[in-house]
Amino acid sequence: MFWTRLGSSVVLVVLALIFLISGGPVLGAVCLLLSLTAYCELIKACHVEKDGKFTLLEIMGGCGIVLYGAAMMLSKNFLWGIGAIVLMFLAVMFVYVFHFPKYHADQVMTVFFCAFYPGVLFPFIYLTRELSWGKYLVWLIFISSWICDTCAYLTGMAIGKHKLAPVLSPKKSIEGAIGGVVGSALVGALFAWLFLIPETGSDAMIWVVALISAAGAVISQVGDLSASAIKRNHDIKDYGKIIPGHGGIMDRFDSVLFTAPVIYFLSVILLGAVH
Incomplete structure (x- = not known):
């Protein structure tokens, strides 16, 4: 199961690179x-x-x-x-x-x-x-969702004690949720330093992108829990089997769906990005 999930993750990352770079x-x-x-x-x-x-x-x-x-x-x-x-x-x-x-x-x-x-x-x-600097900004969607998910999991495993949503998702912790937000902010800041500051020449990018990534990470966890709630209501484990080891599209992109509009609007409002 682990290797199946890992293999699918590698394929997803490769496909994401191809499609996001293509635009x-x-x-x-x-x-x-x-x-x-x-x-x-x-x-x-x-x-x-x-x-x-x-x-x-x-x-x-x-x-x-x-x-x-x-x-x-x-x-x-x-x-x-x-x-x-x-x-x-x-x-x-x-x-x-x-x-x-x-x-x-x-x-x-x-x-x-x-x-x-x-x-x-x-x-x-x-x-x-499609926004200005969109070839970079689009990656914040996945930093705020998939990186958040990974950091939340690792933090929760290490120090998680207080349940975030005990009835809906007993394994998720408040500490893990905070770790996910902090991890996303740090990775977002690093991403801005590597790509957006050289592109725009603005050092303020590092702080604004960290804020955008953190906000996206908060909402991404709501997206994750929302999709889980629907599954609980209808007593199903996964939405589908199209992605081996992960389930369906909704299982893998539940947090991405909530994060995408947040990143878009914050990029427009805080960074002045336009079409």
């Missing part, structure tokens, strides 16, 4: 594919259809994800994105109304949630990459 339409297409895969995992986990069949209601949710992803890739304008979300909502409601009583209100709300969750959050990876 542009390649990264946009990958984000869209991840969104759709995560959507299917959530739909299955939440048991929208008891017999497991993919229905017209769920197809409308998937179409909404494609529409939103295309709108953000082509325009990078949130007005177009909001328009895509509204159209997705209207399409889902159209199916609900004209196929009544085939679908229940809870199914409609679940489909919209399952589409919005990965469909809106994954594209922020692409949007961050």
